[in-house]
Amino acid sequence: MSLIQGATGEWEIVLGLEIHAQITSQSKLMSGASTKFGAEPNSQVSLVDAAMPGMLPVVNEFCYEQAVLTGLGLNAEINLVSIFDRKNYFYPDLPQGYQISQFTDPIVGPGVVKIELPDGSFHDVGIERLHLEQDAGKSIHDLYPSQSCVDLNRSGVALMEIVSDPDMRTAEHAKLYVSKIRTILRYLGTCDGNMEQGSLRADVNVSVRRPGAELGTRCEIKNMNSIRNIGMAIEYEARRQVDIIEDGGTIAQETRLWDVAKGETRSMRSKEEAHDYRYFPDPDLLPVVLEQSWVDAIKARIPELPDAKHGRLMRQYGLNSYDANILIADPENADYFEIVAKGVDAKLAVNWVTGDLFGMLNKRGFTIETSPIKAEALGELVGLITDKTISNKIAKQVFEFMLETGDAPTKIVEEKGLKQVTDTGAIEKAVDEVIAANPDKVEQVKQKPKMAGWFVGQVMQATGGKANPQAVSDLIKAKLGLED
Amino acid sequence: MSDLTNLTLSDAREKLRNKDITAVELAEAHIDAMQQTAGLNAFIFNTEEKAIEMAKASDVKLAKGEGGILEGIPVGVKDLFCTKDVRTTASSKILGDFTPTYESTVTANMWADGAVLLGKLNCDEFAMGSSNETSFFGPVVNPWQRQGDDTQLVPGGSSGGSAAAVAARACIAATATDTGGSIRQPAAFTGTVGMKPTYGRCSRWGTVAFASSLDQAGPITRTVRDAAIMLESMASYDVKDSTSVNVAVPAYEKTLTGDIKGLKIGIPKEFKVDGMPEEIQALWQQGIEWLKAAGAEIHDVSLPHTKYALPAYYIVAPAEASSNLARYDGVRYGLRVAGDNIDEQYANSRAEGFGEEVQRRILIGTYVLSAGYYDAYYKKAQRVRTLIKRDFDQAYEKVDLMLTPTTPTAAFGIGENIGDPLTMYLNDIFTVSVNMAGLPGISIPAGISANGLPLGLQLIGKPFDEETLFRAADVMEQAADFTALPQLMAK
Numbered sequence A: 001m002s003l004i005q006g007a008t009g010e011w012e013i014v015l016g017l018e019i020h021a022q023i024t025s026q027s028k029l030m031s032g033a034s035t036k037f038g039a040e041p042n043s044q045v046s047l048v049d050a051a052m053p054g055m056l057p058v059v060n061e062f063c064y065e066q067a068v069l070t071g072l073g074l075n076a077e078i079n080l081v082s083i084f085d086r087k088n089y090f091y092p093d094l095p096q097g098y099q100i101s102q103f104t105d106p107i108v109g110p111g112v113v114k115i116e117l118p119d120g121s122f123h124d125v126g127i128e129r130l131h132l133e134q135d136a137g138k139s140i141h142d143l144y145p146s147q148s149c150v151d152l153n154r155s156g157v158a159l160m161e162i163v164s165d166p167d168m169r170t171a172e173h174a175k176l177y178v179s180k181i182r183t184i185l186r187y188l189g190t191c192d193g194n195m196e197q198g199s200l201r202a203d204v205n206v207s208v209r210r211p212g213a214e215l216g217t218r219c220e221i222k223n224m225n226s227i228r229n230i231g232m233a234i235e236y237e238a239r240r241q242v243d244i245i246e247d248g249g250t251i252a253q254e255t256r257l258w259d260v261a262k263g264e265t266r267s268m269r270s271k272e273e274a275h276d277y278r279y280f281p282d283p284d285l286l287p288v289v290l291e292q293s294w295v296d297a298i299k300a301r302i303p304e305l306p307d308a309k310h311g312r313l314m315r316q317y318g319l320n321s322y323d324a325n326i327l328i329a330d331p332e333n334a335d336y337f338e339i340v341a342k343g344v345d346a347k348l349a350v351n352w353v354t355g356d357l358f359g360m361l362n363k364r365g366f367t368i369e370t371s372p373i374k375a376e377a378l379g380e381l382v383g384l385i386t387d388k389t390i391s392n393k394i395a396k397q398v399f400e401f402m403l404e405t406g407d408a409p410t411k412i413v414e415e416k417g418l419k420q421v422t423d424t425g426a427i428e429k430a431v432d433e434v435i436a437a438n439p440d441k442v443e444q445v446k447q448k449p450k451m452a453g454w455f456v457g458q459v460m461q462a463t464g465g466k467a468n469p470q471a472v473s474d475l476i477k478a479k480l481g482l483e484d
Numbered sequence B: 001m002s003d004l005t006n007l008t009l010s011d012a013r014e015k016l017r018n019k020d021i022t023a024v025e026l027a028e029a030h031i032d033a034m035q036q037t038a039g040l041n042a043f044i045f046n047t048e049e050k051a052i053e054m055a056k057a058s059d060v061k062l063a064k065g066e067g068g069i070l071e072g073i074p075v076g077v078k079d080l081f082c083t084k085d086v087r088t089t090a091s092s093k094i095l096g097d098f099t100p101t102y103e104s105t106v107t108a109n110m111w112a113d114g115a116v117l118l119g120k121l122n123c124d125e126f127a128m129g130s131s132n133e134t135s136f137f138g139p140v141v142n143p144w145q146r147q148g149d150d151t152q153l154v155p156g157g158s159s160g161g162s163a164a165a166v167a168a169r170a171c172i173a174a175t176a177t178d179t180g181g182s183i184r185q186p187a188a189f190t191g192t193v194g195m196k197p198t199y200g201r202c203s204r205w206g207t208v209a210f211a212s213s214l215d216q217a218g219p220i221t222r223t224v225r226d227a228a229i230m231l232e233s234m235a236s237y238d239v240k241d242s243t244s245v246n247v248a249v250p251a252y253e254k255t256l257t258g259d260i261k262g263l264k265i266g267i268p269k270e271f272k273v274d275g276m277p278e279e280i281q282a283l284w285q286q287g288i289e290w291l292k293a294a295g296a297e298i299h300d301v302s303l304p305h306t307k308y309a310l311p312a313y314y315i316v317a318p319a320e321a322s323s324n325l326a327r328y329d330g331v332r333y334g335l336r337v338a339g340d341n342i343d344e345q346y347a348n349s350r351a352e353g354f355g356e357e358v359q360r361r362i363l364i365g366t367y368v369l370s371a372g373y374y375d376a377y378y379k380k381a382q383r384v385r386t387l388i389k390r391d392f393d394q395a396y397e398k399v400d401l402m403l404t405p406t407t408p409t410a411a412f413g414i415g416e417n418i419g420d421p422l423t424m425y426l427n428d429i430f431t432v433s434v435n436m437a438g439l440p441g442i443s444i445p446a447g448i449s450a451n452g453l454p455l456g457l458q459l460i461g462k463p464f465d466e467e468t469l470f471r472a473a474d475v476m477e478q479a480a481d482f483t484a485l486p487q488l489m490a491k
Helices: A062-075 A169-187 A229-244 A292-299 A307-316 A319-328 A331-338 A345-365 A375-386 A394-407 A411-415 A424-437 A439-449 A451-464 A469-479 B007-018 B025-034 B049-061 B105-112 B162-168 B184-190 B222-234 B277-295 B306-327 B343-354 B355-370 B377-396 B421-428 B432-436 B466-480
Strands: A003-006 A009-020 A085-088 A100-101 A111-116 A122-134 A138-139 A149-151 A158-162 A200-209 A217-222 A252-258 A265-270 B043-046 B074-078 B116-121 B172-177 B193-196 B216-221 B263-268 B297-301 B401-405 B442-449 B454-460
Touching: A003 A229, A009 A169, A009 A229, A062 A122, A062 A158, A062 A169, A062 A292, A085 B306, A111 A169, A122 A169, A122 A331, A149 A451, A149 B343, A169 A200, A169 A307, A217 A265, A217 B222, A229 A252, A229 A265, A229 A451, A229 A469, A307 A319, A307 A331, A319 A331, A319 A345, A331 A375, A331 B421, A345 A375, A345 A394, A345 B216, A375 A394, A375 A411, A394 B049, A411 B025, A424 A451, A439 A451, A451 A469, B007 B025, B025 B049, B025 B074, B025 B116, B025 B401, B043 B162, B043 B184, B105 B172, B105 B222, B162 B172, B162 B184, B162 B216, B172 B193, B172 B222, B184 B193, B184 B442, B184 B454, B193 B222, B216 B222, B222 B442, B222 B466, B263 B277, B277 B297, B277 B401, B277 B442, B277 B454, B297 B432, B297 B466, B306 B355, B306 B377, B306 B421, B306 B432, B343 B442, B355 B377, B377 B432, B401 B466, B442 B466, B454 B466
Parallel strands: A217 A252, B074 B116, B074 B172, B263 B297, B263 B401
Antiparallel strands: A003 A009, A009 A158, A009 A200, A085 A100, A100 A122, A111 A122, A122 A158, A138 A149, A200 A217, A252 A265, B043 B116, B172 B216, B193 B216, B193 B442, B401 B454, B442 B454
């Protein structure tokens, strides 16, 4: 399943990813300028970001904390001594003429991330390192015919580059890996994971080989900003490489770009054209030396991470793995669910959250954070079902009223008289009437007991849906002499 | 030369405090002197109006008995320091008419202490040079001349403008910077005092970078006492410079007690280089005698890796420079020479904007950092640097200070060495190891060469022990009693 079928046999894909995650921080890695997204071009640029003469970088300690927190969240080693290096190259959106990065001594060393495959099995992806670096600005080439513009708002924004080992074998692995990293970062609050705004981007290294053979030559697909495109680009690139090799060609190591419109990768620059970055330790910055106690204090702040939460949701609420996975995809989902599930039927709660609520949010373009129905209100509604004040069906009506009016479910049920009828006298009366009016059906149901449902439906209709369906069903069965 | 321009900083300070003179009078006298010595090409931008304005503000403070340690003192600023609203070019064409919106920490400290800005001082382009001949604004002329010879001489470099202006009495004191000897060598060539403090003592924020791990600001003055006063103002811990060190700035002037009894002075034997002129050797011996007479103990010490300091310096400094100067790309400020595409624009702007010596060092620096050469050059040079530092650490277990000549020769003629970079680089042979080890060093005028030019002796101190350095330099200054004046002044 994980292999590509070529004309000459099977091929295995080998994938390694470099994820660039923008650190959630008010200010940049080496300056006090704001990092807010969407501001006027060049309105968030300090003297340091613009590389004015004599300006010096100063490490933003908060960004360092965020990187350490992330490293711990990736089960990785924290290097107590790390060094900033300069990566030298010329580009108009790189004012210093070098990017401050970490080359030989990154802040975070080896770690491991677990991904869950669709068949429920697990696959480990090794993390080689995580290092801090500055983002570049943005070049805009299409505003004027003969000139380019540069926006330095992003210049100097703190990024974490998370480098995986070449441990993935299918596009699915890569997609699950990116998704998992994104989830972990969001849990930690170290990156908002917003791929559309460029807060999370990935470079994908793709090579193919005969199963078990030596690693093939890799191509790097740069700057992917959607999980779906990552999957498509890998499928395309692997097939392209297999075709070349099977046609007797060889793969040239190069950097490629994914063309979304054409659905293909194309060459950006070859290895020969690659920059010689002339890395060397940045003499403006001293090595960063951390105390173990400082790292330990950050460790104590780590919130419950997705894997742990997944296990706990299954244990504590009796959820299945599928439901638990949906809830942990976003820490906000799980938090919302746990508020809803307080004191109510958990299965009912998860169905309402992942079904009705998510459906509504999608349809109306809300997120869990902006949901017009708050978790407490939905919890109240599910509570009304759990204690049989209303039926699940009535609850759906109440849900719509809640959306319209913003009123509390209890108030809606009260005002609209939607309380479930549990008065057996009233139900019995309705049952008797339905039986009397349908002698032919009574005959039929005696042959086919499954038809009892039809009687339940009639009674529910007659009571405006307010009768307790269980009570109705019990009564009908008793009256018609049907076995349970 | 008027009486006012001949005042030392400490004398001028007393007269200002006693209201014998006003800051405006003092500023005006120096503005006159700047005009009279314009032929030296020491100042490249004059800020006369600003000077009068600042002097007036100082007079208001002085009248109330207030003011900082430099209140009303007219100074020149090397054009490497960014000065708010005053053009700053590092003596390079590439910065064009760049005018900073910010003030370097060092100069901001001085303005806060009441100093008065006369103008910006010429220097070698981006501080790369030992003769002030690489400046886009042309060479600076040394106010000194050889006896009976009117050949124009270099003032040394890179802080040649600072040294020439102080020697010519066009300013009382000047800021300078020293990456491999750029304060001490010009001080030696002009009969002035040049002080390079410990790396990290003065903030580098707002000073145009040459080689970040070596650059350090310091003063050029006419007396050791003046240098102590200047450094006290210039030095500070600065959170904006991660390499600045959080050590309190002492009142340096108070350390000039005149007492160096029992002080241990090391004489590094490796500085006795082959071919050292007789008169330099004799001057060094004279320095030893002066210190001995004042009660100091003299000890031979060894700094075995000294001979590698210069070659290692010429790898480390250009490497850092090649990266530091990448920002001058014609995109955001300074000179832009258009091209058909961005690569051409870079090439055109940098080819036209940088002079020959700067281009040479960028090329050397780019080369030594390149893939395949990094280990052989840059990494090895850094290892050498560690060994040089260790040599000093070990020597300082036995001695408090070291004494050496500042330069192997006296000032040379303009154009004499410019075609021969290697000879030019040898000017720094006695000064670079001090930068490589990050130590403080001071050059004081100690004698006159056979042909009538000033010669300097260098004292080298322990890290952040500028106090002992000043104390010994003060004693040696008194012993040397250097009173000769540049021919230009004597006329």
